[in-house]
Amino acid sequence: MSLGVREIESQDIPSICRYWLDSAPNFLFGMGVDLDKISSERDLEAMLKGQLQQSYQEKKSYCTIWEINGNAIGHCNVGEIEYGNHASMHLHIWKAMHRKRGCGFELVKLSLPYFFDNLELKNLFCEPYALNPAPNRTLEKLGFQFVKEYVTIPGALNFRQPVKRWVLSRDKFDRLYANFTRLS
Secondary structure, eight states, X not given: OXXXXXXXXXXXXXXXXXXXXXXXXXXXXXXTBOGGGOOOHHHHHHHHHHHHHSOTTTOSOEEEEEEETTEEEEEEEEEEEETTTEEEEEEEEOSGGGTTSSHHHHHHHHHHHHHHHHTTOSEEEEOOBTTOHHHHHHHHHHTXXXXXXXXXXXXXXXXXXXXXXXXXXXXXXXXXXXXSOOOO
């Protein structure tokens, strides 16, 4: 199995829209998604197309596409971007057949250089739903530091929920992944 990560391209937009619009409600709820906050297909497309046209310094959201054997199977995006400072990361595998196979760890790891290097981040945060164990385990294995558990609305599509706040600093990223292949 060959894993890969690349920046979002226009042909990925329909797959991301289908993920948000066609996923089972109980799956989305399990990630902490407020179903009433999911945008229309037109609005999702417009937001993603806008992201493609912005420089790294202008981006409000930035997305990488996860691939297995050259086929897109999910995405990892950051929002709440303050270029040169920090961003907040979200992890999504689109179909159940690709989940719980152990590839999430490697795919997040492959996404990290895109975020740290292209956005010149000092810190990368992630606040998964505290009741969703998979992303919390993945973040810990990747070297993210647990900061705290608290109740908040962690993203534009979420309901108020308990989250676990994790952070990976640029310094720790450089130490952990010094020999990791960087973007060219």
